[in-house]
Amino acid sequence: MILGLEFPPVSHAINWPGIFFEGTPFEVNKVVILMWMSVALVFGFYMAAGRKQELVPRGLQNAAESAVEFIREGIIVQTMGQSGMGYAPFLLGMFSFIFVCNIWEIIPGAQMPVNARIAVPILMTAIVWVMYIVVGIKNQGPIGYFKNSVFPPGVPKPLYVLVAPIELATLLFVRPLSLSVRLFANMLAGHLLLISFAVLSTALVAAKFWAVLAIATGGLLVGLVAFEILVSFLQAYIFTILTAVYIGDSQNPEH
């Protein structure tokens, strides 16, 4: 029985039946509801934290202030410098939303990272893509921006034949593609990993003789849950810091 262990096809792990408006493009399923809950949670958290601002922060305000501090000191100062402080609200909102969306992966009852469906990462990447191009055009002018990014200064003239197409493809396709696929694939991989070990553990418990092995796989499952918390945080951090790097590149070209 163990050797013939059948794993369900991958669509069982990520396709959820619709709850409202089934069969239309506006179908609402579990993932959409989790996404709405993430929006409400992030919004509610910062509203509640900012309602009564005290000089010595306590409770929620303390948590929110350390999040803001993390975005400012850990991300903006390191990548964009002081001139990027205006982007702190955008980056904070993006970081918090992605983190809450990811952490559903390990919340019992939900156990589905919203970012394991590519729709949310693609939408956020589209926002970032439009944003860094608009910021670049605004700061350097349309011609200057494309000249600086497609023909980087300091490269020997003949090499531009090689460098220019690569830089153009990086600017327009590779950056958004890798940004969205990185978040999506990491969350999908983590989700499948947890599912595989859960299925394996239950199958081992059901097969009487092999139940001893379930101690090992179950222990590993607990460890993997802790690992996925780290991955959820790290992916939100990486998405935000790459956004900051791209916008910073458009803002100050001489990097």
Place this chain on the structure above:
Amino acid sequence: MLTTILAQTTGDMEAGLTAVGRGIVYGGAAIGPGIGIGLVVGNAITAMARQPEAAGMVRTTMFLGIAFTEALALFGFVLAFIISG
């Protein structure tokens, strides 16, 4: 009779080859990034050990390097699912 058996084996073989192809795609895509992430993190640790006061800056850059390197492996991961028999 023979054609039915042949058709059946071809179908089985296709499914099997798809599975093998998925394995090769992801396995191949994981080699380079595996080495790359090892290099990135190893050198970051060396840098941190030499200059502990620069650890914060090194860590940020290390995560950036990991993110860029890891993307290639993840393309392979997604591609393995896109291949269908």
